[in-house]
Amino acid sequence: MNPSLNLAFIDFETTGFSPRKGDRIVEAAVITTDCNGNILSQFETLVNPLREVTGTEIHQLTAEMLGQAPGFSEIADDLLFHLKDKIIIGHNLSFDLKFLEAELERHYKRQFLFQGMCTLQLSKYLFPTLPVRRLEALCEFLDVELGNAHCAFSDCQATVSLFSRMLSLANGQPDFVWDRIIAEPCSLDFDPYPRGIFINRNQALEKSSFKKSQLRDFIKRLPSDPTKEVSELQYLNLLDEVLADRLLTDAELESLKDMILVEGFAQNQVKSIHEDYLRKLCRIYWIDHDLSQAEYMDLKVVSEMLGIEEQILDAIILEEEIKSKAEQLSDPPERGFEMLIDKTICFTGALNATLNGAPIDRSFAQKIAIEHGMVIKSGVSKGLDYLVTADPNSLSGKSLKARDYGIKIIAEPVFWSWVNFKVD
DNA sequence: CCACTATAAAATGTACCTGG
DNA sequence: CCAGGTACATTTTATAGTGG
Numbered sequence: 001m002n003p004s005l006n007l008a009f010i011d012f013e014t015t016g017f018s019p020r021k022g023d024r025i026v027e028a029a030v031i032t033t034d035c036n037g038n039i040l041s042q043f044e045t046l047v048n049p050l051r052e053v054t055g056t057e058i059h060q061l062t063a064e065m066l067g068q069a070p071g072f073s074e075i076a077d078d079l080l081f082h083l084k085d086k087i088i089i090g091h092n093l094s095f096d097l098k099f100l101e102a103e104l105e106r107h108y109k110r111q112f113l114f115q116g117m118c119t120l121q122l123s124k125y126l127f128p129t130l131p132v133r134r135l136e137a138l139c140e141f142l143d144v145e146l147g148n149a150h151c152a153f154s155d156c157q158a159t160v161s162l163f164s165r166m167l168s169l170a171n172g173q174p175d176f177v178w179d180r181i182i183a184e185p186c187s188l189d190f191d192p193y194p195r196g197i198f199i200n201r202n203q204a205l206e207k208s209s210f211k212k213s214q215l216r217d218f219i220k221r222l223p224s225d226p227t228k229e230v231s232e233l234q235y236l237n238l239l240d241e242v243l244a245d246r247l248l249t250d251a252e253l254e255s256l257k258d259m260i261l262v263e264g265f266a267q268n269q270v271k272s273i274h275e276d277y278l279r280k281l282c283r284i285y286w287i288d289h290d291l292s293q294a295e296y297m298d299l300k301v302v303s304e305m306l307g308i309e310e311q312i313l314d315a316i317i318l319e320e321e322i323k324s325k326a327e328q329l330s331d332p333p334e335r336g337f338e339m340l341i342d343k344t345i346c347f348t349g350a351l352n353a354t355l356n357g358a359p360i361d362r363s364f365a366q367k368i369a370i371e372h373g374m375v376i377k378s379g380v381s382k383g384l385d386y387l388v389t390a391d392p393n394s395l396s397g398k399s400l401k402a403r404d405y406g407i408k409i410i411a412e413p414v415f416w417s418w419v420n421f422k423v424d
Numbered sequence: 425c426c427a428c429t430a431t432a433a434a435a436t437g438t439a440c441c442t443g444g
Numbered sequence: 445c446c447a448g449g450t451a452c453a454t455t456t457t458a459t460a461g462t463g464g
Binding site: 011012013014015016023025026054055058059089091092093094095098099113120131132133134135150307 | 464
């Protein structure tokens with residue numbers, strides 16, 4: 001190999017297999033080295049796909065994490081900056097190039113065509129009889145360490161070592177034909193201008209947990225002595241409204257803080273109102289003397305959003321269980337749903353709920369909504385009353401549009417409780 | 425779930441042999 | 445020549461493995 005050439009190892013995590021079908025990159029990593037394997041630069045970031053996140057079971061990335069990441073447009077130049085004039089290398093490279101080309105075409109509105117060297121291909125020439133040659137297996141075979149499989153940067157690092165191992169093996173094999181795998185370096189007719197806007201997995205997780213702790217930290221700083229008797233009702237209503245989508249935006253957080261300050265709540269007053277709110281929700285869930293998995297998960301979500309400790313949540317659940325058992329003889333109060341009649345509603349994403357172990361499909365949920373007098377809409381338009389999301393952080397087109405229009409977004413468990421329907 | 429590669433298996437094609 | 449059998453060659457189809 002030409003010793004003056006540098007190498008760029010790439011790996012992407014994506015929402016699926018097919019960029020033509022609309023799948024997009026969710027994580028990118030590039031490591032550049034000289035021809036001796038000395039590392040020149042490392043690059044790693046999450047990428048907001050600006051669409052529904054799928055493949056989470058593979059790459060472990062959620063809409064919550066990706067929602068804070070830059071879009072591909074913001075990292076395109078950085079990516080190209082690292083690739084320019086280098087020989088691109090990847091495992092099953094055609095997959096990554098397909099996505100790279102599709103994303104670049106979408107951003108720069110012109111065609112891109114890359115080539116490079118594929119470590120999967122290389123392994124076929126070096127070890128023709130190897131039955132399994134996916135990245136994991138190859139790493140095992142060549143004794144290369146693979147940190148977090150399906151984390152772009154880890155996979156990329158592994159590919160670097162893998163390539164260097166295979167390179168020395170190929171060099172010790174005098175009849176090896178390089179012509180079959182050698183590739184031209186990546187040529188570009190412009191100079192990419194790196195912007196340096198990245199966020200990796202840990203940063204995304206830290207940012208999420210910081211956001212979640214904001215309300216709790218605010219409460220901690222409140223005065224401990226109440227200045228006056230306060231009316232809780234207004235605040236409870238605001239809580240109900242703000243928590244309906246099970247997502248606390250910065251604006252919503254500010255509106256809660258505002259009311260707390262304006263009303264002059266003390267620390268323990270806010271705490272007790274929050275616990276009251278949780279208790280009321282808990283009571284609703286215990287009406288049928290049973291707390292389903294979905295209901296319990298929802299209580300956990302709400303208590304986390306309100307900054308309520310886990311022990312307190314558990315205590316509230318226990319108290320309400322005892323109360324609900326004590327009222328066993330009286331009929332559960334029939335909750336009215338007049339407020340739902342003639343309201344338009346739309347669903348987005350695959351529902352999480354199951355019924356007797358079987359996943360509930362959207363048409364079933366729609367049927368339930370219709371039985372309660374609601375009107376189903378297939379898409380989001382200006383007049384829509386409610387959008388139900390399985391994932392509050394959803395980046396789906398419908399969710400983005402609804403947020404844009406200021407339409408009320410309702411989390412799935414809230415919908416089930418509205419229609420008084422029990423899921424697992 | 426897509427697109428591509430490599431190999432395996434099944435189907436079809438060709439050539440030749442056979443007896444009458 | 446023909447019907448049927450055998451052996452091997454070529455083509456088509458199926459299956460599996462790779463990337464998220």
